[in-house]
Amino acid sequence: MNKRIIFCIMLFVSLLFSRDDPFVPLVVPKDSIRPYYGETSVFDKEEISLPSNARLIKKIEITYQNIDGSIETKSVAVSGKIDWRMPLVVSQILDKPISTNTTLDSKDSSMANVYKIDNNNIFIAYEGKLLRDFIMKNPDRIVLDFDINMKYYKKNKIDINNPYFTSIKYGLHDDFLRIVVELDGSYIYDIKQTQNGVNINVK
Missing domain, CATH: 2.60.40 (Immunoglobulin-like)
Structure with a gap:
């Protein structure tokens, strides 16, 4: 009798901690990602002024926030002369x-x-x-x-x-x-x- 009770308890525990059916397709419920948006307005453009000793541009680096709230950086290598008197402009073309x-x-x-x-x-x-x-x-x-x-x-x-x-x-x-x-x-x-x-x- 005691062995039967122990077996039932072990079976119940194993069911509680068992994995989901592996044949069920993996989906991401819409409520699984709730990102934080620190800014809700649409980015238009930003002017960047450089110091008077700047002569060449070598790299552009953008830090952005993903849909899940994580932060990443993308770098693009560029090369060219610049006039420090003229600001660089980062802009987004809005449809x-x-x-x-x-x-x-x-x-x-x-x-x-x-x-x-x-x-x-x-x-x-x-x-x-x-x-x-x-x-x-x-x-x-x-x-x-x-x-x-x-x-x-x-x-x-x-x-x-x-x-x-x-x-x-x-x-x-x-x-x-x-x-x-x-x-x-x-x-x-x-x-x-x-x-x-x-x-x-x-x-």
Whole structure:
């Protein structure tokens, strides 16, 4: 009897500390990365003045903060004469806001759009409960699983090819419909479900 009790206890402990199913794909939940942004305004440009004895520029070094809050530095070797009287300018070329709409087929006229993009926001039309959402890498993409509503299922991949969002793909599974939003890089995101779809903001 005592041996049976000990065996049950050992089995329970082993289950508590066992690893997850190795056959389950590795995903990164959207809440796993919560970076700290010390500055929320968009960088435009900065002028750098050099002392009067400066004659040659040899290297440009930029220190930046990653999406996970870590700090890294990138150095670029350059070579050329400089006039110390003229400041060096570090600037970022800002794209104009992007707005894109794709309409549904005429038979689906009850909804205005398949998707709508406004800069770093995308609205995806869908009537149905959002079951889960998460990030996957290589390539970077946001995965959305919904209750099945065949009205919104698309067989073909939708190419967007805009900054932030590159395509939308649909996949039909036994008990859910999956929408995958492919991205042009690494981002964190916020998502809000509405009656007619989901709004996704990346940053």
